Amino acid sequence: MYDILVLGAGISGLSAALHAAEKGLHVLILTKGAKPDGSSNYAQGGIATVTEKTDKFVFHIADTLEAGAGLCKKEPVNILTKSGPATIKQLVKWGVQFTPSPTDHSQFDLHLEGGHSHHRILHAADLTGKEIMRALLCELHKQKNIDYLENCYIKDLICTGTGKAKRCIGAKVIHQKTGIVENLYAKATILSTGGAGRIWQYTVCPHDSCGDGMAIAARAGAALQDIEFMQFHPTSLYAPQLKKPFLISEAVRGFGGILKNYKGEEFMNQVHPLHSLAPRDIVARAIHSEMMRLGKPNMFIDLSGRTPKDIKSHFPHIYAKCLDAGIDITKEWIPVVPAAHYMCGGVLVDTWSRTEIKGLYACGEVADTGVHGANRLASNSLLESVVFAIRAVDNICGSGLTKDKFTAPRATKKEKVSFTKAAYWRKRKKILQDMMWANCGIVRTVAGLNQGLKVIEDLEGDIATAIKNGETENFYYLEFLNALQVSKMILLAALRRKESRGLHYILDYPNLDPKTKHQSIYLSDKK
Incomplete structure (x- = not known):
C-alpha cells in the first residue's frame, strides 16, 4: 500500500513525486515506456513566469486571459502566475539549469513568445523540457521512498463506492513484458498521463499521447471538460522524409522569425495586429487558410533577419534537426505546417487538482484546471504542470487522505492480457x-x-x-x-x-x- 500512486512520469508526475517524497510520503511512479519519453521531453520553448523588473503579474494574467478567448478561469490563472517565481526557485533547487542572460549571468535569459507582452520565457537553450526532465530524474534517484515501475500500462482505476461516495484506491496495471495484470493500491492517485495529440493524423506529440488517462478517468465516472479545444501548433517542421514529427518552437517567431507564403508575402500582417506573433489558434488557422488558398502543403518561417551565429546559439537543437532534413535555417526559410499539439481541456479538476472522485487527482496536460481556457498561451503549460502537481500533493497531505486506513481487497482471479x-x-x-x-x-x-x-x-x-x-x-x-x-x-x-x-x-x-x-x-x- 502506497501513500501516493503517480500514473505518468512527465514533468507533472515527477514534480508531484519529488514534492511528496520530501514530505516523507511513500510514492510509486508508473510509466508506460521503458524510460520517460512523453511530451515533457519535447518541450522546446520554455516556462513562462514574471522575473523581469518591468513585467508584472497583472500583465501575465492579462496575456493568459486574452489568449484563452474569454474562457479561462480567473482563480487558477491567478494561482498559476503568482506561484511562478517560487516554482522557478523550486526547479532550480531540484537542479534545473536555465540559460543565463548573456550580459548578466546572475539573471535568466528571457525569450518573447506569441501572445506575451513581455520577455518572460525562461529556457534551457531550445531543449527546456529535456533539461527539466534531466534534473527531476537525477533528483528522483536520490530519494529512497520513491519506487519506479517502467513498461506499465494502466488498464483501469480501482474505485469503491458509488456517486458522491466513490473513492479511488489505486489502479489495475498491465506489465507489458509479461501481460500480467496487477492491482496496485494507494491512499491517493495522481493522473499525469499527458494529452491526446496522437488521436489526430498529423501531430508533434509522442506515441504515448493518445488519451489513455482521460479515458480511464471517464470510465471511472470523472467528468472531462472543454475537450473540444485541441491546440494545433501552427509550426511543425514540414519534412516528410523524417520518421518523427518535429516542432518549430514559438520562440523562433519571438526571436524575429516571420511567417511567409510561397510568394514571400507576410500574410499574417493582414490577419492580426501582432502579425507573426499572434496567438497560436489564429496563426494555425491563417496558415491553414493560406495553404488552402494557394494549394500548397506548407508555409515558411523566415529567420534571415538574424545572424547565423545568433540562430545557432539560440536554437542549436532546431538548427541541427533541420539540417538533418537538409534545411539550413541560417540560409533557408523553414517549411512549416500546423499539427495537433496540446489538449487545453481534460479531466475536470479544482484549484487543488482534485477530480470529482475522492482520492483521484490530475495534473499536467491530462487535467483541465481552467488555466488555458479556449487556447493555451505559449509556455504556460510547463509552469501549470509543476504548480498544480505541487498543489495536489499539498492537498493530499492536508486532507488526511494519507491517514486513511483501509484494507486493499484481494484479487479474485489472476488476470493477463x-x-x-x-x-x-x-x-x-x-x-x-x-x-x-x-x-x-x-x-x-x-x-x-x-x-x-x-x-x-x-x-x-x-x-x-x-x-x-x-x-x-x-x-x-x-x-x-x-x-x-x-x-x-x-x-x-x-x-x-x-x-x-x-x-x-x-x-x-x-x-x-x-x-x-x-x-x-x-x-x-x-x-
Missing part, C-alpha cells in the same frame, strides 16, 4: 486518426463532426465483436478503446459548442456566443 492482433487494431486506430484530422481538425463543420460520429459508430462495431468473441483482454484492443472513447467525447463536445471560440472554429457558427460557458461531458453522455 495478450499481445495479438496488433495490426488489426492499429489499422482501426489509423482510420480513427484520419477521421479526426478530416472531421475535427483546425476548421470544423457540423456535417463533418456528424460524419465523424458515423465512423465512430462503425468502429464501435469492432469493439462489440471483440466483446462477443471474448477478445477484450488484449493490449492493442485496450489502446484502441481508449482512443475511440476519447475521440467520441471530443466530437460530441465540439457539436455542443455552437460558436467559434479559440481553438474551436466551426464554419456553421462563425461568431462568439456571449453566453458561452465551460462544457463538462461524461462517458455516458449521448448526442
Whole structure:
C-alpha cells in the first residue's frame, strides 16, 4: 500500500513525486515506456513566469486571459502566475539549469513568445523540457521512498463506492513484458498521463499521447471538460522524409522569425495586429487558410533577419534537426505546417487538482484546471504542470487522505492480457486518426463532426465483436478503446459548442456566443 500512486512520469508526475517524497510520503511512479519519453521531453520553448523588473503579474494574467478567448478561469490563472517565481526557485533547487542572460549571468535569459507582452520565457537553450526532465530524474534517484515501475500500462482505476461516495484506491496495471495484470493500491492517485495529440493524423506529440488517462478517468465516472479545444501548433517542421514529427518552437517567431507564403508575402500582417506573433489558434488557422488558398502543403518561417551565429546559439537543437532534413535555417526559410499539439481541456479538476472522485487527482496536460481556457498561451503549460502537481500533493497531505486506513481487497482471479492482433487494431486506430484530422481538425463543420460520429459508430462495431468473441483482454484492443472513447467525447463536445471560440472554429457558427460557458461531458453522455 502506497501513500501516493503517480500514473505518468512527465514533468507533472515527477514534480508531484519529488514534492511528496520530501514530505516523507511513500510514492510509486508508473510509466508506460521503458524510460520517460512523453511530451515533457519535447518541450522546446520554455516556462513562462514574471522575473523581469518591468513585467508584472497583472500583465501575465492579462496575456493568459486574452489568449484563452474569454474562457479561462480567473482563480487558477491567478494561482498559476503568482506561484511562478517560487516554482522557478523550486526547479532550480531540484537542479534545473536555465540559460543565463548573456550580459548578466546572475539573471535568466528571457525569450518573447506569441501572445506575451513581455520577455518572460525562461529556457534551457531550445531543449527546456529535456533539461527539466534531466534534473527531476537525477533528483528522483536520490530519494529512497520513491519506487519506479517502467513498461506499465494502466488498464483501469480501482474505485469503491458509488456517486458522491466513490473513492479511488489505486489502479489495475498491465506489465507489458509479461501481460500480467496487477492491482496496485494507494491512499491517493495522481493522473499525469499527458494529452491526446496522437488521436489526430498529423501531430508533434509522442506515441504515448493518445488519451489513455482521460479515458480511464471517464470510465471511472470523472467528468472531462472543454475537450473540444485541441491546440494545433501552427509550426511543425514540414519534412516528410523524417520518421518523427518535429516542432518549430514559438520562440523562433519571438526571436524575429516571420511567417511567409510561397510568394514571400507576410500574410499574417493582414490577419492580426501582432502579425507573426499572434496567438497560436489564429496563426494555425491563417496558415491553414493560406495553404488552402494557394494549394500548397506548407508555409515558411523566415529567420534571415538574424545572424547565423545568433540562430545557432539560440536554437542549436532546431538548427541541427533541420539540417538533418537538409534545411539550413541560417540560409533557408523553414517549411512549416500546423499539427495537433496540446489538449487545453481534460479531466475536470479544482484549484487543488482534485477530480470529482475522492482520492483521484490530475495534473499536467491530462487535467483541465481552467488555466488555458479556449487556447493555451505559449509556455504556460510547463509552469501549470509543476504548480498544480505541487498543489495536489499539498492537498493530499492536508486532507488526511494519507491517514486513511483501509484494507486493499484481494484479487479474485489472476488476470493477463495478450499481445495479438496488433495490426488489426492499429489499422482501426489509423482510420480513427484520419477521421479526426478530416472531421475535427483546425476548421470544423457540423456535417463533418456528424460524419465523424458515423465512423465512430462503425468502429464501435469492432469493439462489440471483440466483446462477443471474448477478445477484450488484449493490449492493442485496450489502446484502441481508449482512443475511440476519447475521440467520441471530443466530437460530441465540439457539436455542443455552437460558436467559434479559440481553438474551436466551426464554419456553421462563425461568431462568439456571449453566453458561452465551460462544457463538462461524461462517458455516458449521448448526442
